[in-house]
Amino acid sequence: xxxxxxxxxxxxxxxxxxxxxxxxxxxxxxxxxxxxxxxxxxxxxxxxxxxxxxxxxxxxxxxxxxxxxxxxxxxxxxxxxxxxxxxxxxxxxxxxxxxxxxxxxxxxxxxxxxxxxxxxxxxxxxxxxxxxxxxxxxxxxxxxxxxxxxxxxxxxxxxxxxxxxxxxxxxxxxxxxxxxxxxxxxxxxxxxxxxxxxxxxxxxxxxxxxxxxxxxxxxxxxxxxxxxxxxxxxxxxxxxxxxxxxxxxxxxxxxxxxxxxxxxxxxxxxxxxxxxxxxxxxxxxxxxxxxxxxxxxxxxxxxxxxxxxxxxxxxxxxxxxxxxxxxxxxxxxxxxxxxxxxxxxxxxxxxxxxxxxxxxxxxxxxxxxxxxxxxxxxxxxxxxxxxxxxxxxxxxxxxxxxxxxxxxxxxxxxxxxxxxxxxxxxxxxxxxxxxxxxxxxxxxxxxxxxxxxxxxxxxxxxxxxxxxxxxxxxxxxxxxxxxxxxxxxxxxxxxxxxxxxxxxxxxxxxxxxxxxxxxxxxxxxxxxxxxxxxxxxxxxxxxxxxxxxxxxxxxxxxxxxxxxxxxxxxxxxxxxxxxxxxxxxxxxxxxxxxxxxxxxxxxxxxxxxxxxxxxxxxxxxxxxxxxxxxxxxxxxxxxxxxxxxxxxxxxxxxxxxxxxxxxxxxxxxxxxx
Amino acid sequence: xxxxxxxxxxxxxxxxxxxxxxxxxxxxxxxxxxxxxxxxxxxxxxxxxxxxxxxxxxxxxxxxxxxxxxxxxxxxxxxxxxxxxxxxxxxxxxxxxxxxxxxxxxxxxxxxxx
Numbered sequence: 033x034x035x036x037x038x039x040x041x042x043x044x045x046x047x048x049x050x051x052x053x054x055x056x057x058x059x060x061x062x063x064x065x066x067x068x069x070x071x072x073x074x075x076x077x078x079x080x081x082x083x084x085x086x087x088x089x090x091x092x093x094x095x096x097x098x099x100x101x102x103x104x105x106x107x108x109x110x111x112x113x114x115x116x117x118x119x120x121x122x123x124x125x126x127x128x129x130x131x132x133x134x135x136x137x138x139x140x141x142x143x144x145x146x147x148x149x150x151x152x153x154x155x156x157x158x159x160x161x162x163x164x165x166x167x168x169x170x171x172x173x174x175x176x177x178x179x180x181x182x183x184x185x186x187x188x189x190x191x192x193x194x195x196x197x198x199x200x201x202x203x204x205x206x207x208x209x210x211x212x213x214x215x216x217x218x219x220x221x222x223x224x225x226x227x228x229x230x231x232x233x234x235x236x237x238x239x240x241x242x243x244x245x246x247x248x249x250x251x252x253x254x255x256x257x258x259x260x261x262x263x264x265x266x267x268x269x270x271x272x273x274x275x276x277x278x279x280x281x282x283x284x285x286x287x288x289x290x291x292x293x294x295x296x297x298x299x300x301x302x303x304x305x306x307x308x309x310x311x312x313x314x315x316x317x318x319x320x321x322x323x324x325x326x327x328x329x330x331x332x333x334x335x336x337x338x339x340x341x342x343x344x345x346x347x348x349x350x351x352x353x354x355x356x357x358x359x360x361x362x363x364x365x366x367x368x369x370x371x372x373x374x375x376x377x378x379x380x381x382x383x384x385x386x387x388x389x390x391x392x393x394x395x396x397x398x399x400x401x402x403x404x405x406x407x408x409x410x411x412x413x414x415x416x417x418x419x420x421x422x423x424x425x426x427x428x429x430x431x432x433x434x435x436x437x438x439x440x441x442x443x444x445x446x447x448x449x450x451x452x453x454x455x456x457x458x459x460x461x462x463x464x465x466x467x468x469x470x471x472x473x474x475x476x477x478x479x480x481x482x483x484x485x486x487x488x489x490x491x492x493x494x495x496x497x498x499x500x501x502x503x504x505x506x507x508x509x510x511x512x513x514x515x516x517x518x519x520x521x522x523x524x525x526x527x528x529x530x531x532x533x534x535x536x537x538x539x540x541x542x543x544x545x546x547x548x549x550x551x552x553x554x555x556x557x558x559x560x561x562x563x564x565x566x567x568x569x570x571x572x573x574x575x576x577x578x579x580x581x582x583x584x585x586x587x588x589x590x591x592x593x594x595x596x597x598x599x600x601x602x603x604x605x606x607x608x609x610x611x612x613x614x615x616x617x618x619x620x621x622x623x624x625x626x627x628x629x630x631x632x633x634x635x636x637x638x639x640x641x642x643x644x645x646x647x648x649x650x651x652x653x654x655x656x657x658x659x660x661x662x663x664x665x666x667x668x669x670x671x672x673x674x675x676x677x678x679x680x681x682x683x684x685x686x687x688x689x690x691x692x693x694x695x696x697x698x699x700x701x702x703x704x705x
Numbered sequence: 706x707x708x709x710x711x712x713x714x715x716x717x718x719x720x721x722x723x724x725x726x727x728x729x730x731x732x733x734x735x736x737x738x739x740x741x742x743x744x745x746x747x748x749x750x751x752x753x754x755x756x757x758x759x760x761x762x763x764x765x766x767x768x769x770x771x772x773x774x775x776x777x778x779x780x781x782x783x784x785x786x787x788x789x790x791x792x793x794x795x796x797x798x799x800x801x802x803x804x805x806x807x808x809x810x811x812x813x814x815x816x817x818x819x
Contacts, residue, residue: 208800213763216798223791243760244791250762252729272760273727338730338764 081168251334521635526583530659626658733768749781756787
């Protein structure tokens with residue numbers, strides 16, 4: 033035993049307390065704090081051994097934090113309710129174990145005896161037990177003094193505070209981890225939200241969501257199942273950690289049916305024996321539906337919630353989390369699907385716009401060009417990049433008429449069209465038809481205009497070429513379907529009408545040249561109108577003779593009928609004309625007409641410098657002969673013409689006539705009208 | 706179930722562990738076991754190549770934290786490279802990056818840790 037004065041003893045205790053302060057400040061872990069305090073305690077009160085235990089509230093057990101002079105005791109020691117009640121009596125003091133109270137549990141009792149513990153100091157913070165300080169015998173088996181117990185009390189108070197702080201820090205750390213996990217969950221939801229607006233590939237999106245769901249819910253594996261509208265078997269869009277095994281998941285699986293009937297999700301445990309668990313050969317599952325608005329898309333399935341000690345059941349918080357993820361995923365997938373449809377529709381529209389000959393230009397609400405098709409580029413003779421983004425007033429600055437049409441459409445919100453206008457934006461030779469329509473959005477607001485431009489320059493050239501010969505309708509028919517147009521020379525069946533003014537030479541001799549021209553112009557003007565009315569092709573005018581072809585360059589079933597109608601209307605018109613001429617004291621115009629039907633050779637005939645579309649052959653010659661044989665006001669046709677039209681017209685048979693170049697006489701008929 | 710596998714090699718003082726698969730309880734335990742065995746042989750610097758582990762859960766993270774704590778007791782270090790963005794985000798949120806380092810490449814990591 034160390035002999036000392038009271039002053040020395042006091043100084044020793046003071047130095048111990050000073051050291052205690054250092055331990056509390058310097059040590060960073062509870063184990064090192066406890067170890068330091070135990071060493072100090074035993075040294076101060078001259079004890080040979082001791083241990084500090086920490087109490088675990090959840091398991092109502094204690095485990096050793098540190099020990100000195102005693103063999104380490106690694107197993108936790110369970111404490112009974114009786115112990116926990118009785119120990120409270122010693123909350124502010126100590127228990128001398130020599131008394132061996134019977135409420136001490138056997139395991140702990142065994143430890144106390146084997147470790148030769150003499151004093152037990154429960155470490156209470158208010159009413160909460162945090163740990164137990166166990167102290168063995170005093171050096172040389174001396175008895176602990178009151179000062180020793182006082183020192184023990186002071187030091188144990190500090191130890192209690194350290195344990196309390198440790199618990200506090202542990203709780204804070206645990207809460208921090210929980211908050212981190214919550215933050216991770218929120219971040220995951222946020223990321224999925226971002227993915228909704230950025231990832232537009234359904235497969236990629238599903239896989240991304242699945243991986244995040246597996247990670248965030250500590251699942252061991254997962255599966256993304258899509259309902260297939262065309263098959264009774266659902267498609268596994270994505271799976272994770274499920275190996276290579278192939279599952280056949282029918283639509284008729286009960287769990288899936290429950291989802292389709294509005295169930296928000298299911299947690300399946302060992303106590304359930306559903307067909308899905310059997311199918312997947314798994315016990316712990318969580319299944320949620322993928323539902324966007326009213327569309328049922330499929331399911332997300334996760335398996336086995338992991339913990340450090342194995343697998344546990346999924347809980348309602350997991351169900352909420354997975355439901356949130358699946359809802360977002362469903363919306364995202366719906367968006368992706370919509371995007372795919374819109375893209376396809378856009379490509380479809382663009383392919384149509386790209387293939388048509390009409391230039392289509394769209395103008396946005398601020399007047400700028402936001403799209404143009406290939407035909408539009410060709411008509412404007414400019415490339416897309418030089419057109420897009422420019423205001424229409426700039427694009428069409430040379431065409432006030434077009435600007436006016438666009439402005440009118442914008443103001444009136446009605447379609448405006450104009451035809452045959454020079455397109456000065458391109459060149460003076462370009463003639464266009466233009467139609468401008470308002471772009472109306474879903475709310476019926478005007479969002480700009482759509483301009484359709486048709487370059488009809490080429491059509492006009494064709495019309496100018498043909499309009500001298502054929503009616504507008506024939507030209508239009510030819511332009512609508514140019515497969516009918518064969519100008520290169522071919523055999524074809526036609527009906528030919530000839531008219532000739534009887535006695536015109538002698539009549540003209542009595543007239544001034546100007547009067548002759550005026551008379552012929554008046555006559556031909558009326559006759560040609562009738563020719564065009566019945567879609568005849570005016571082949572040629574030779575003096576006072578008119579040659580009209582029906583059936584070239586395009587033919588139809590009623591060619592002969594129209595030829596007869598033309599001739600009849602001509603004769604009637606001449607009769608009307610003669611009445612007028614009579615009032616003007618002018619001699620009548622007397623016309624004979626002949627019509628024949630048969631094979632001719634048609635095509636562009638002539639030299640390189642002068643070429644005309646015409647028909648040649650015997651049929652033409654006979655037609656001319658019939659005309660020559662017709663008296664004034666008479667229409668004479670061949671047997672072939674009569675044969676094709678006798679159901680429609682009335683004929684009078686005339687005496688056969690002999691014509692030049694024909695050995696036999698020809699049957700001829702007079703048309704009654 | 707898909708297997709989690711690791712490939713271990715040493716580059717000077719640094720043990721490089723390349724993982725393949727889900728970094729969960731199973732994966733984490735495999736890494737921890739390897740690390741602890743290497744610590745017994747005196748190795749204290751570890752580098753995880755997580756290129757083929759694109760999914761991690763909080764159990765996996767908690768095991769990594771245990772490895773970090775163990776390494777701190779031995780004045781060792783843990784680093785990572787080839788992290789998928791989602792894994793990097795998880796490590797950051799779960800606080801791992803305060804006590805361990807994410808490197809841009811193996812070369813950078815070796816230079817820093819050696």
